[in-house]
Amino acid sequence: MRAGGFLIPLLLLLAGCKPEPEAPALALQPVPAQERLPAPAPVLEPGRVSIRGDDALADVLSWTLPEARIDQPARARANARRALAKGDLFETGESAIPLLLALRKLEPDSAQDARLLEKARAALLAQAWMALDAGEDLASLRYAQRHGTVLRTLWPELPEAKTYLDAVDRAGQAFDLCLAGERALRAGNLDAPGGALELFRQAQALWPLQTRAQRGIAAVEAAVLVEAQALAAGGDFEGAYAELARAGRVRNDAEAITATRQRIEAMRTDRIRRLGDEGLMALADPAGLQFARERLAEILRIALPGTGAGVALRQRIDLVGHYGLFRPGQVFTEEMQAGGRGPALSVLPRGGFMMGAPEDEEGATLDEQPRHQVRLDRGFAMTRHEITVGQFRRFVQATGFVPRATQRGHSLAYDARSGNFLRGSGIDWQSGYDGRPAADDMPVIHVTARDAEAYAAWLSAQTGAHYRLPSEAEFEYALRAGGQALYPWGAGAPPASVGNLAGGRDVSARGRRWSNAFLGYGDGWWGPAPVGSFAPNAYGLYDMAGNVSEWVADCWHRGYRRAPANGQAWVNPGCRTRMYRGGSWASAPAQARSAWRASGGVDVTNARVGFRLVRQL
DSSP, X not given: OOOOTXXXXXXXXXXXXXXXXXXXXOOOOOOOGGGOOXXXXXXXXXXXXXXXXXXHHXXXXXXXXXXXXXXXXXXXXXXXXXXXXXXXXXXXTTSHHHHHHHHHHHOTTOHHHHHHHHHHHHHHHHHHHHHHHTTTSHHHHHXXXXXXXXXXXXXXXXXXXXXXXXXXXXXXXXXHHHHHHHHHHHTTOOSSTTSHHHHHHHHHHHSTTOHHHHHHHHHHHHHHHXXXXXXXXXXXXHXXXXXXXXXXXXXXXXXXXXXXXXXXXXXXXXXXXXXXXXXXXXTTSGGGHHHHHHHHHHHHHHSOXXXXXXXXXXXXXXXXXXXXXXXXXXXXXXXXXXXXXXOOEEEEOOEEEEESOOTTOTTOOGGGOSOEEEEEOSOEEEESSOOBHHHHHHHHHHHOOOOHHHHHTEEXXXXXXXXXXXXXXXXSTTBOTTSSBOOTTSBOOSOOHHHHHHHHHHHHXXXXXXXXOOOHHHHHHHHHTTOOSSBTTBSSSOOTTSSSOOBTTXXXXXXOOOSSSBTTOOOSOSSOOOTTOSOOOTTSOSSSSSSSEEEEEEEOOSSSTTOOSSSOOOOOTTOSEEEEESOOTTOOXXXXXXXXXEEEETTOOBSSEEOOOEEOO
């Protein structure tokens, strides 16, 4: 594992080992002559300390007893006292130990020289321990090792010397292990067998208070924590936490691990935020849906369970996936190339419903069965009103299109004198239910399904969106608006002003009444009403339950066996009979049921059927 490039240069600044002495510095006092140790014979051959793995240092650390010239013993003794007082113990012929050893050789029985030599030896031990205690760097360690060389040369069997020599040897080994550990650390070999951690721990075992080893172990932990942060920065939070656990096995510095964990969690939070922002920005373009889904998958991969991360993006993806750039219940219009706005639309929620009539439904026919489940997995927008005469007029004027009733010069209209629907000459889309000119806010009638599809194609070209006739399933879904009752409004009689229906209280201009109508209901209209004259349904759509019936995209099929279950139109190429749905101003109660359906030829036009459109999302 890499240790983090920006950390390694700092490791080069690690100070040297700073051990505490394992034995106190010996402050030996002069002892009576009968208790003094025999004076050691001076060793004239050079003593030498070999440094493991570095023979070039052997010469630096070798020591030979300097030659001391004694012309006048008293003067030499005085010089030895002064050198001892200054701490000048062994480096030159004027140092205390070489002078005293030379005096002992001249006068072996001198108790004064024996005491002075013992004080010098004690001072050497004290100075050696001080040097070892200061062994924070290589120079201090070498100075301590040089004292060891002197002790090993002059008094190898002295217990205090042996204790010190053992200590300085362990300190030297520990120092070498620290150096090897730092090399391993720089190489990125952290806690593998033979790596930096093992070397620092070996150094610490040899010299427990080795500060360089302690700092080395801390540096290994820091390198692992840096690696944890690097993994987190790259989105690998599982790996980051594995590194945190690894750091805990190195030194288990709770404060450092906690701080790193907090930084990792801050990275996680920031990464989730950025991924969410990127996903939401991508959804501004429907083509970015897959990119947003990938960002959501990444959020869910790195988020902690139960945090609810990515909820906003998930919801927006669901909306875009099912509604494009819209949302359920939204009402909107679209700009048209020729100027102005297109028809108002309402966004319907996706969902499922039972299409058709139950077997025991009053007034039901086999054509409305079997009742079956339909699932619309994608939302759609539907024009809130039936397309009006004024809207259709703009299409005809812009394109020169000639609707079918205009071509043939007649259509079926209500005859006020007879009370029947009769074919009348000169009646087309510009006409009302009775053949007289229609106002622009009236639903357009006397049009075929093909006329409606021509209008949808023009509107699509004008807006850049895809408009079409609704499928039969979409129409029934919109008509029921979440309900499953006999009628769009419920199971019983229509509530007041629910829509333009054939009511028992409705009266024509000539005093006629409906022979088959909702008893006690009246809406004030004999014939279609201007669009939007009654309250909308739960989906924000007007006149679904009445006013005029409406063309849909499906061809006629007897019943629903093998009908699509996904809400698509059931179409046979070249079919000559089309479906229309929904009650009208002249429909009997059975024809106002939610499941009611009827068919008409592709050239049929009359005063009861108009259309509205669906806009693909």
